[in-house]
Amino acid sequence: xxxxxxxxxxxxxxxxxxxxxxxxxxxxxxxxxxxxxxxxxxxxxxxxxxxxxxxxxxxxxxxxxxxxxxxxxxxxxxxxxxxxxxxxxxxxxxxxxxxxxxxxxxxxxxxxxxxxxxxxxxxxxxxxxxxxxxxxxxxxxxxxxxxxxxxxxxxxxxxxxxxxxxxxxxxxxxxxxxxxxxxxxxxxxxxxxxxxxxxxxxxxxxxxxxxxxxxxxxxxxxxxxxxxxxxxxxxxxxxxxxxxxxxxxxxxxxxxxxxxxxxxxxxxxxxxxxxxxxxxxxxxxxxxxxxx
Amino acid sequence: xxxxxxxxxxxxxxxxxxxxxxxxxxxxxxxxxxxxxxxxxxxxxxxxxxxxxxxxxxxxxxxxxxxxxxxxxxxxxxxxxxxxxxxxxxxxxxxxxxxxxxxxxxxxxxxxxxxxxxxxxxxxxxxxxxxxxxxxxxxxxxxxxxxxxxxxxxxxxxxxxxxxxxxxxxxxxxxxxxxxxxxxxxxxxxxxxxxxxxxxxxxxxxxxxxxxxxxxxxxxxxxxxxxxxxxxxxxxxxxxxxxxxxxxxxxxxxxxxxxxxxxxxxxxxxxxxxxxxxxxxxxxxxxxxxxxxxx
Numbered sequence: 001x002x003x004x005x006x007x008x009x010x011x012x013x014x015x016x017x018x019x020x021x022x023x024x025x026x027x028x029x030x031x032x033x034x035x036x037x038x039x040x041x042x043x044x045x046x047x048x049x050x051x052x053x054x055x056x057x058x059x060x061x062x063x064x065x066x067x068x069x070x071x072x073x074x075x076x077x078x079x080x081x082x083x084x085x086x087x088x089x090x091x092x093x094x095x096x097x098x099x100x101x102x103x104x105x106x107x108x109x110x111x112x113x114x115x116x117x118x119x120x121x122x123x124x125x126x127x128x129x130x131x132x133x134x135x136x137x138x139x140x141x142x143x144x145x146x147x148x149x150x151x152x153x154x155x156x157x158x159x160x161x162x163x164x165x166x167x168x169x170x171x172x173x174x175x176x177x178x179x180x181x182x183x184x185x186x187x188x189x190x191x192x193x194x195x196x197x198x199x200x201x202x203x204x205x206x207x208x209x210x211x212x213x214x215x216x217x218x219x220x221x222x223x224x225x226x227x228x229x230x231x232x233x234x235x236x237x238x239x240x241x242x243x244x245x246x247x248x249x250x251x252x253x254x255x256x257x258x259x260x261x262x263x264x265x266x267x268x269x270x271x272x273x274x275x276x277x278x279x280x281x282x283x284x285x286x287x288x289x290x291x292x
Numbered sequence: 293x294x295x296x297x298x299x300x301x302x303x304x305x306x307x308x309x310x311x312x313x314x315x316x317x318x319x320x321x322x323x324x325x326x327x328x329x330x331x332x333x334x335x336x337x338x339x340x341x342x343x344x345x346x347x348x349x350x351x352x353x354x355x356x357x358x359x360x361x362x363x364x365x366x367x368x369x370x371x372x373x374x375x376x377x378x379x380x381x382x383x384x385x386x387x388x389x390x391x392x393x394x395x396x397x398x399x400x401x402x403x404x405x406x407x408x409x410x411x412x413x414x415x416x417x418x419x420x421x422x423x424x425x426x427x428x429x430x431x432x433x434x435x436x437x438x439x440x441x442x443x444x445x446x447x448x449x450x451x452x453x454x455x456x457x458x459x460x461x462x463x464x465x466x467x468x469x470x471x472x473x474x475x476x477x478x479x480x481x482x483x484x485x486x487x488x489x490x491x492x493x494x495x496x497x498x499x500x501x502x503x504x505x506x507x508x509x510x511x512x513x514x515x516x517x518x519x520x521x522x523x524x525x526x527x528x529x530x531x532x533x534x535x536x537x538x539x540x541x542x543x544x545x546x547x548x549x550x551x552x553x554x555x556x557x558x559x560x561x562x563x564x565x566x567x568x569x570x571x572x573x574x575x576x577x578x579x580x581x582x583x584x585x586x587x
Contacts, residue, residue: 124312
């Protein structure tokens with residue numbers, strides 16, 4: 001009797017040990033996969049940064065090696081080849097205008113649809129939802145013709161006004177506003193506030209997380225956009241960073257190619273810095289898409 | 293009294309909704325009608341006053357244009373690889389990240405970085421990395437996996453799969469996080485019950501987890517189709533307007549760009565845009581139907 005108990009205890013201990021080692025093994029494999037994934041994701045950025053510190057011939061001849069010596073030439077020279085401050089200025093002006101207008105307009109419209117008295121409310125709402133499915137390629141040529149006729153080619157506003165609002169952003173805000181309790185608004189109304197004050201003093205402060213989402217989406221979309229600047233910008237004093245990089249790539253001789261890599265680091269850096277500060281908002285912004 | 297209040301409320305409502313009305317009329321409805329109108333015109337951008345009505349000529353031209361269908365084939369080829377690859381990568385990583393106990397947020401942060409990088413920068417880096425003098429091919433050469441450098445951009449079949457690999461690298465992060473959100477919503481008891489019943493994990497995955505993730509899968513697929521079929525920058529950056537010697541990287545939007553802005557044939561370009569929009573619409577509907585049937 002006693003022996004059977006000890007043997008079964010031994011058995012279960014043995015099993016536990018086996019389970020434990022299987023668990024550890026599984027964990028090693030899982031973390032191994034995650035680590036390999038991280039290396040694949042990060043390597044291109046590592047490659048970019050390494051190249052920005054190399055010299056031209058080294059980039060072409062020793063793609064696997066680390067830089068022989070840290071060379072800042074790319075970073076200093078690229079300021080002579082490109083008007084970097086101007087490019088940043090253009091891009092920031094355009095991207096921040098797009099951001100401000102999108103945040104303002106989409107919250108206004110969504111607020112009206114959810115909380116205000118609007119004629120043909122359901123119809124308007126349905127049209128907004130349906131508009132999300134329109135592929136932008138359908139509008140590419142006609143919008144270009146319009147802008148051409150309006151003489152908007154090679155201006156800032158051509159990259160701002162046509163993207164100052166999007167059905168998708170309104171949809172995100174509608175989802176947010178439906179969660180807000182009417183009682184807050186009623187309280188403000190009883191206090192005698194008019195609709196505009198309620199909107200700016202009560203609604204917008206409550207909507208900050210949602211506004212951050214819209215803001216990030218709009219800013220990133222504008223900062224990283226390539227097709228619209230390609231279509232609409234003509235002179236290099238108006239260029240945005242993305243289009244300048246593309247043109248620069250075709251113009252720079254191979255021996256000075258480190259300048260291109262330095263420029264690419266400079267272009268990516270601001271967004272990465274913002275990302276690390278607002279990580280949670282970023283991840284939410286790209287995924288808070290009505291999947292509840 | 294209440295009547296006055298109502299009209300004032302309505303007045304504010306109209307003011308607040310007016311940005312959408314203006315945007316919709318000027319930047320959506322009007323250009324859309326213009327697209328249809330242009331598709332029946334022979335119209336040159338520089339001399340729009342000389343536009344002539346040509347009936348279905350543009351439609352027939354595009355429908356019988358070998359290059360247009362080549363571009364359609366290319367994007368289908370590219371997207372079927374991209375959608376499959378990105379799905380497997382993002383779902384596997386989402387499953388792993390919901391299983392592990394520590395460090396999940398660090399990996400999520402890392403995996404999301406390609407998302408915030410621009411296509412221009414990402415594609416330029418990728419071009420160098422994958423070139424015959426780049427690190428990947430150098431390693432393959434040193435190990436004798438390939439006998440000489442592969443100039444993949446000028447080959448017949450390689451551009452689309454290789455761009456699909458780039459796109460998977462760029463976009464898997466968002467899909468992964470959407471799947472993680474879906475996995476978090478699955479009732480743990482259901483999975484535990486399956487385990488007690490002796491269901492293997494692979495069985496549980498296909499019989500329980502994936503069916504329960506359907507809303508997320510539908511969303512990801514719809515977004516992939518709408519965005520992926522409009523691919524432009526990825527190919528424009530690294531190829532000529534014809535998509536290389538075999539047109540193997542020509543996408544419909546690049547073909548539209550070439551027709552509209554190089555050949556100045558706005559009518560034909562508009563027709564390409566409409567046809568592509570129709571294809572995208574049909575594919576999203578078909579995809580919706582298929583996933584509904586499997587319910």
